[in-house]
Amino acid sequence: xxxxxxxxxxxxxxxxxxxxxxxxxxxxxxxxxxxxxxxxxxxxxxxxxxxxxxxxxxxxxxxxxxxxxxxxxxxxxxxxxxxxxxxxxxxxxxxxxxxxxxxxxxxxxxxxxxxxxxxxxxxxxxxxxxxxxxxxxxxxxxxxxxxxxxxxxxxxxxxxxxxxxxxxxxxxxxxxxxxxxx
Numbered sequence: 384x385x386x387x388x389x390x391x392x393x394x395x396x397x398x399x400x401x402x403x404x405x406x407x408x409x410x411x412x413x414x415x416x417x418x419x420x421x422x423x424x425x426x427x428x429x430x431x432x433x434x435x436x437x438x439x440x441x442x443x444x445x446x447x448x449x450x451x452x453x454x455x456x457x458x459x460x461x462x463x464x465x466x467x468x469x470x471x472x473x474x475x476x477x478x479x480x481x482x483x484x485x486x487x488x489x490x491x492x493x494x495x496x497x498x499x500x501x502x503x504x505x506x507x508x509x510x511x512x513x514x515x516x517x518x519x520x521x522x523x524x525x526x527x528x529x530x531x532x533x534x535x536x537x538x539x540x541x542x543x544x545x546x547x548x549x550x551x552x553x554x555x556x557x558x559x560x561x562x563x564x565x
Contacts, residue, residue: 393440398562402428415555419552444562452467468505479520506510506530508527528562
């Protein structure tokens with residue numbers, strides 16, 4: 384048990400995301416000895432991720448950084464680089480645009496997601512390296528690790544956990560922690 388605690392305190396190198404039995408849009412996240420319920424894409428998981436398919440990519444994705452709504456609570460303690468979300472922050476999901484799968488600022492006409500959402504999903508939002516450092520048009524955008532909707536409703540392709548579980552995970556996450564969807 385002591386070795387498990389030591390590994391968690393130092394930060395796990397990998398979080399495993401496995402499909403939950405009986406529901407393709409639900410998953411189990413394992414972090415060392417801890418397990419958490421999660422929501423994943425409405426289309427389940429895929430090895431052939433495409434923009435708009437509603438699937439979570441089966442891949443090993445490093446955590447790059449995160450965003451947090453500072454107006455909805457204190458900044459979480461984490462070694463992961465975090466930025467406060469501002470109202471003008473958007474994420475481009477228009478495959479033909481040069482800023483595809485990148486943070487952009489309003490005003491921005493091409494298709495995008497608002498980072499400062501009213502539904503709270505991105506109150507804590509972590510950027511996984513899916514199609515970010517090496518982009519491919521139509522390869523999928525905005526694949527985040529974020530907060531759940533009530534009832535663990537499916538995501539558009541992200542991994543989502545409860546606020547309580549996110550806080551527990553953030554305490555041990557750092558840049559480079561791998562989220563492995565299997």
